[in-house]
Amino acid sequence: MSMQVLPADPDGGENVQRWAARGLPVPPSWRIDRGDVIDLDRHGLIDYLAALPELFSGERYWVLHQGAMNEHSQRESLLNLDSDEALAAALITVFRRPSAPAQVVVQALPRQRAAGVLFTRHPLRQDLSHMVVEGVVDGGAERQRLIFDDEGRLVYRGEAQSEPLDEVVGGQRLLALGEQLKQLFDRPQAGEWVFDGDTLWLLQTLPVGSLPVPEEVWVRRAAPALFNQAVTPLWYTLAGRWLKTHFWAPLAARRGWTDLARVEPYRRQQSHLYCNAEFFRRLLARHPGAADKVPPAWLPPRPETARPPPPGPARRWRLGLELAAIQRRLRRWRPPPADRERLWRGLMALDRLGERLARLDGELAYLMLPDALVGRRPPLPLTALLDSQEYEVLEAVLAGDKERLEQSELRPGADPVHAPLREKPAQWQSLRPAARTLDDRAPPPEPALAAVLPAWRRARRLRFDLGERLRRLLRDLASVLVSEGLLAHPDDVFFLYFDELWQLWMERRTPASAAGEVLGQRKVRYLEDAHAGAPDWKMDRIGFGFGGGGRPSPVLRGAGLVPGQVTGPLRRLCSAWGLNRLQPGDIVVVDQVDPSWVPWLAQAGALVIAGRDPANAAASLATACAIPAVWAVSDVVHSVVDGQTGVLDGEVGTLGVGELKVES
Structure with a gap:
């Protein structure tokens, strides 16, 4: 007889040997050759099984590996047998078939308290990196589901009549096994497990077959405070073009991304701006801060989490000089006289400033700040995020100072469609006093962040200032177009795409795509989308992270x-x-x-x-x-x-x- 315990062996012929060699909790396993048992009767085989080395004493059950479930599957068919007698009968049946295998693998375990499957990544949601555990507790009939986020917190537990799965098995045991599988394999795993009341055993693991890797991914979460709400068509075609031609295109050329030279970095859907996640995937090697803009399916199994060094003094000095130059140009800007040529030349001057600002804004918002935030846990101090104007309005709200609010130039978005408070926009009536105490004595940001935040905050302020000047100029342009019967209302100008505005202004004709009915539909759609929100991800034309009108999500704990x-x-x-x-x-x-x-x-x-x-x-x-x-x-x-x-x-x-x- 040659039935022996299969030793841990990284080069072993059986999966269980290789898994055990990697430190996974594989139960005692044996390889049984057909020649060793074919001549034994049932009672002789039972006696032999009972005397195997390293066997659990007392009540136990067996798992018989029957080979691949089908020709193209990596998953083995496992047969659970509740006694030595049942295993003996199964072995005799298997080995006496006409097409009997030459050998099989069996495993022994104590009586189970629970069993199930652990997915190291959500098997249905490609936008989530959550770990999902499904299992049944001994004595219970229903399958329970647990979901853990990537920080190990239990964010969902399904209702069950029997004992909760996480209390029976222990959430930390499940997390530890999931972390082992993440660290040891290059692809998301589905591990079949058994818990005997003391040890969590792994029976087999295989790549998750239900998670195809998407070919095309668009992400709405582009960068902190950059395109974080619905955008009008005109702002999309202006700001999107600025960033495309003056940040992404030069960056792709410097990095040698020749295949992305003609790929669009932005797409506007449901009135929200989406970024092509392929650009962020290319950034990962040097910029770990881009990881949250890349779907879990595209992330390496062990992404880089080390924070890169902050920009040096020379780079910060140059950034400061360039931002200061743009700031001076904006401060000197004055609305041009209301004639066609000067208005258009004024628009082109602001357009050139937008191009200059986009190069710096992209570098700060897409590269420097996200990298500096890597590894940070608590929120930043409020003074690190708000500019002086925003902080003054917050203080006025807390103090109930209505006069200061009435004079404020604060706008709730960089898009020119948003009016300042002094114009009493729709948001004015809801800006009420708040009886709260402001205590922003948080510890100062660490040096890597402190080196980036002032420039990022300044660039963000300049983006708002540029939008405010564009708002004034565009309304002057719109007044001319309304007087000539080319637009019905001055606010319609914000819902034109730039090429439509060019035709209205230069050719003095209304293109069919900008007819009054079309612009009205765009306004309605824009406001509906602004209130409803949009999916966080678009992967192969499927939206993820969108409940569709208030349907409860199973990932709702914080x-x-x-x-x-x-x-x-x-x-x-x-x-x-x-x-x-x-x-x-x-x-x-x-x-x-x-x-x-x-x-x-x-x-x-x-x-x-x-x-x-x-x-x-x-x-x-x-x-x-x-x-x-x-x-x-x-x-x-x-x-x-x-x-x-x-x-x-x-x-x-x-x-x-x-x-x-x-x-x-």
Whole structure:
């Protein structure tokens, strides 16, 4: 007889040997040759199995590996047998078949308390890096599901009549096994496991077959405070072209990305700007801060997390000089006389400034700041994100100083469509006093961040200033076009694409694509999209991260940020156009936030933040003003409905929504 325990062997002929050699918890395994047992009767085989070395004593069961499930599958068919007698009968049956295998592998385990499958990455959602565990507890009939985020927090537990799976097995055991599989394999794994009350055993693991790698990916989360809300057609064709031709194209040329020379970096869908994630995938080798713009399917199994060195003094000095030059040009700018030639020349002058600014803005927002944020956990101080104008308006709101607000030039977005407060836009009425104390005495940012933040904040201010000057000039252009009967309303100019504006101005004709009915439909669609939001990812033309009208997501638990218990109506905020709907005491649900929204957010009763971005101004505001808050709640924006009653506890990170219990 040659039935022996299969030793751990990195070059072994059986998977279980190679898995054991890599440190995975593989149960005792044997290879049984047909020639060793074909002449034994059932009782002789039972006696032999009972005397195998390293066998569990007492009650046990067996797993028989029957080979690949089909010709093209990497998955083995496993047969669970509850006694030595059952295994003996199965071996006799297998080896006496006409096409009997020459050998089989068997494993022995103690009686199980639970069993299931662990997916190191979500098997259905390509946009999530969450670990999913499915299993059945001994004595229970229903399959339970657990979902852990990439920080190891349990973000979902399905309801079950039997004991909760994570309490029976232990969440830390499952996380440890998942981490082993992530570290040891180059592809997401589906590991079949058994828990015997003491040890979590791995029976087999194989690549997750239900996760194809997408060929084309577009991401809405482009960069902190850059295109983080709905954009009008004109701003898209201006700012998108600036960044394409003066940041992405030169960068691709320097890096040798010749295949991307004619690839578009931006796409506008559902009134939101999406970036081609292929550009960020190319950046990963040198810029780990780009990782959150690349889908999990494209990330290396062990992505680089080391923070690259900050820009040196010479680079910071040059950035400062270039930003100062643009600032001087903007300060000297004056609206040109209202004649056709001078107005158009004025537009071209601002267009050239936009090109110059985009090169610096792209470098700061896409490369420097994300890299400097790598590894940072707490939110940045509010003073690190807000410029002086935004901070003054926040202080005026907290002090109830209406006169200062009436004179403010604050605009809730860089897009020229947004009017300053002094013009009393729609958002003006909802900017109410907030009786809160501002305490922004957070520790200063670490040196890598402190070297980048001033330039990033200055470039962001210049982008807003440029948008404000474009707003004035475009309204002057629109007045001429309205007087000539080419536009129906001055605000229509913001909903033209640039080529349509050129035809209206230069050829003095209205193209069919810019007819009044078309522009009206664009306005309606733009506002609808601004309130509804958009999917976070578009992968092979499929949207991910979008609940579709308030359907609860199974990934809806977060981490506590600021303690406090609040009950109130939920209010989703997807763009500046939602600011006029905020009411004092609302539990405001946000994803990406422009720092210019902070004065409105100060009246929130509580904040729920989808991501865990330390540069999210909502998180910084919550910390500075002691607003109860929960963050890292992945799908919350697309999974709640305005007006639902929410119950938030920022101490333990829980959020209740109607019948749905959401907790960390």
